[in-house]
Structures are given as C-alpha cells and as structure tokens.
Amino acid sequence: MKKLIDLLHMLICTEPHETDMLSITSRKDGYCYYYLECDISGGEEMESHITWTENFDGFKHVMDLKSDAEAEKFLRETIQISQSVRSISASSKERLAFIKRLLP
Numbered sequence: 140m141k142k143l144i145d146l147l148h149m150l151i152c153t154e155p156h157e158t159d160m161l162s163i164t165s166r167k168d169g170y171c172y173y174y175l176e177c178d179i180s181g182g183e184e185m186e187s188h189i190t191w192t193e194n195f196d197g198f199k200h201v202m203d204l205k206s207d208a209e210a211e212k213f214l215r216e217t218i219q220i221s222q223s224v225r226s227i228s229a230s231s232k233e234r235l236a237f238i239k240r241l242l243p
Contacts, residue, residue, distance in 0.1 A: 140207050141183070144195045146214055148173055152191075 154171040157163070163175050166186070173191060176182035183192075195210070204210045227235070 140195070143207055143211055143214065144188075144191050147195050147198060148191050150214070150218075 152171055152173065154169060156174055157167070157170045157172050158175070160175055160178070162170075163172055163179070163185075166172060171187060172185070173187040176185045176187050179185070182188055198204075199207075199210050202210075202213060204213055
C-alpha cells in the first residue's frame with residue numbers, strides 16, 4: 140500500500156515540498172513534508188503520511204475501489220490515459236477543441 144500512497148501523492152499533491160530537514164520541527168502551512176518524512180525512522184506515523192494515508196483511503200472509497208490491487212490498476216490506467224492525451228499532436232488538439240465547441 141505504501142507504494143500506492145506514494146504514487147497518489149506524486150500525482151496529485153500541489154503543495155511545494157519542503158527540502159530542509161530542520162524545518163520538519165516547525166512546519167509552515169501550505170508546504171508538504173511527505174518526502175522529508177520518508178527519510179525519518181517512524182515517518183509513516185507523522186502528519187503528512189497520516190494525511191496521505193487518509194487521502195488514499197478516501198480515494199478508494201470515492202472511486203468505489205474494493206482493494207489496493209483495484210486502486211493500483213486504476214492509477215496505472217489513469218497514467219496511461221494522461222500520457223496518451225499529452226502525446227496528441229497540436230493540430231489534433233485544435234480539432235478536438237473545435238469539436239468540443241460544437242457540441243452542446
């Protein structure tokens with residue numbers, strides 16, 4: 140499950156990540172400490188890890204995923220779709236935008 144939580148965090152965390160290990164004792168709002176906690180023994184019991192474990196459980200619930208295996212499959216498929224969308228040529232993107240404007 141840890142790898143899936145890491146993957147979900149990597150995909151959707153939008154906060155800047157603090158890099159100074161000393162800052163972990165005086166956390167600033169709006170910064171993520173997930174990666175710093177990874178380097179600390181017992182880091183999985185710290186604030187950011189607890190938050191992302193809860194986020195992962197919530198993600199599974201909202202997406203109606205019954206197991207970690209289903210969550211992994213869903214995340215992998217999402218990444219593949221994202222990569223496919225990014226590889227669409229500029230002219231195809233323009234055509235898709237035009238079609239989208241035509242649809243109700």
